[in-house]
Amino acid sequence: MKKTILFVLIMLCLLVFAGCNSSPSSNEQTGTDESPEVENITLKLGTIRDDSDPTTLAAHRFAEIVEENSAGAIKVDIYPNSTIGGILDMFTGMETGTVDMMYEGISSYPWLDGARDFNITSFPFFWESYDDLVKVLDSEDFQPLFEEAAAATGVRVIKAIGDTEARQLTANKAVHSAEDFNGLKIRTAESEIVQQTMQALGAQPVVIPLSDLYMALRQGTADAQENGFITVQNMSFYEVQDYVMQTDYIRDVKAWYISENLWSTLSDEQKGILTEASIEAGNYQTELAREQVEESLNLLKDEMEYIEPDLASIRATLEPTFQSFDGELWQEGLLEKVQTILNQ
Template sequence: MLKKLLTAFLVLSLVFVLAGCGSDGDTADGGNEAADAQEQEVVEWTFAHEEVQGSVQDRYAQKFKEEIEELTDGAVNVKVYPVGQLGDGANQVELLQNGAIQLGINNPGSVGTLVPETNLFSLHFLLPADMDKAHELVNDSEAMDMLNQKYLDANMKVLGWFPEGYQMWTGNKAITSPEDFDGFKIRTMASPVISESYKAYGADPTPIPYMEVYSSLQLNMIDGQVNPIFAIEEMKFYEVQDYMMLSNQAIFVGTFVANDMFWDSLSDERRAKVQEAADAANDYILGAQKDLNNTRLESIKENSDMEIVELTEEQRSAFKEASQPVRDFYVEQYGEDAGKILDQLLKDVEAIQQ
């Protein structure tokens, strides 16, 4: 009930935004953007994401803001809200669906109940080990076209997908085999597939809000957590964890989406500019996230006593084998369409690695 009341309050507090941008009919007659900017008030679009300022999602959002404001000659102003300012990830998704905000970045963990098929990105050892190929795959594969339609059915128009980096484990002990996870309380997002993935290793998956992970580690309420390197550094998890395992078992994937009614309200010209700005942000973020994760890894090494454990191929193979039954769980949990998307993605992965 409290969550519903919070969402309702946020919707009401943001509804004024729609008055300024709802139909966006300024370009319906195909006029140029410079003339529109002079003849009408500047419209403001709200863009929410699920990470802190300076993160991968924030850099993506800021790049999109820069591009769309330039492409529209200032006729559009984008207001970016990081996590916490408009609620947590789940709250932001609800606001986006309801049309209280226009744009957002989410991830499978927060949107998985609305688009259950997207939980396939929570499966381990699924995407290519090469980040460039992974980035290409999530934007160009036939499986993603199928998944994009599922998002549209849930009132979200996908404008781009992007890997944020490989997920790494941290813990109060070294984890180099599935047996090391026995009884290990690992913080995860609230996703059945994520939970099942860690149960397959013998771990005890424990959903905790992102902003509460540090204190939970500090108080020994959990034994470890999983995140990309940049998040581990910016949230200072290295201060309360002794080991980081370079496990590369999964890639954290972000999804840039627009509310479908907002998207439909835009003129063809402005839609094209929005997509152009999104494509520019997508091209930019590949190098940006690589640099950010590499820089943050060096920062952890320089500023902490955390031991970095790089898993061998043999060790990763043991985890990969243990994780395979979770693919069957994914299909059983989410049905025939989920199975078709998974099968197609596996074919796309095989094709891109040849």
């Protein structure tokens, strides 16, 4: 009998001891002392620019900042030179999940259905400075357009930041004012808004592949063209054109695009890291691009006659055209909203 009682007591002690050891830890009870480690992620970011372009260099800077600020938890692999496709390919990749990010101009956004309001960012002869364009894009009134576009397209803009070369004009005749566009055969981008603008000025827009443009200018198929200073230098257009006009007629801002599906899975901390890096790397893009533009312009001034046209006369001539685009290329009333922001 005594042995039986002793055995029962021993078993009870063992059960109590086991129960104490299996009780929840203080961390499990409160659930607040430690949070689970953030899962490491690697993002695929593409550009269509070559390795030496400010866009690609800014993308590498972005990757460095992200990795440093996330303590290595977020890595960004850079794919320059269209190695993962052109702009439309990368947009599609962000929708399907094969591409995570892209760094290219905000002017590309309206290529996607659901982002047509961003046509206004490449409005010819409208934007007087990069700062004006950024002021509008950063404004509180413009943020709903970014949200609507992200929901409609599956592609979000984290931040639109980073100056790039504006489009200029070279020709074999001097262009001082709106009247000088009359009859000018000008090679333009294959863009409805650009071609309508040139026609409104009395010019004759022609579409010629960039690779064929040098010979077209040399042979007189076109009298003029409208690429930026860096492109004019790199393509040696100064050899077949006599005048360079600083029109800055189409401006652009670089934008950090990201898959909306991916963005929705990120924590607030991860989103903050990407946003902060996009601002710093975008400012780096601006610095590099402006240095290159200045170098190219100085060279062109030695090779061509430099002219600063009367842009006020051009804008006055185009005012009816400006108004006709409202409600056609972007939602009605957006032009007035933008002008209000600029006047603030």
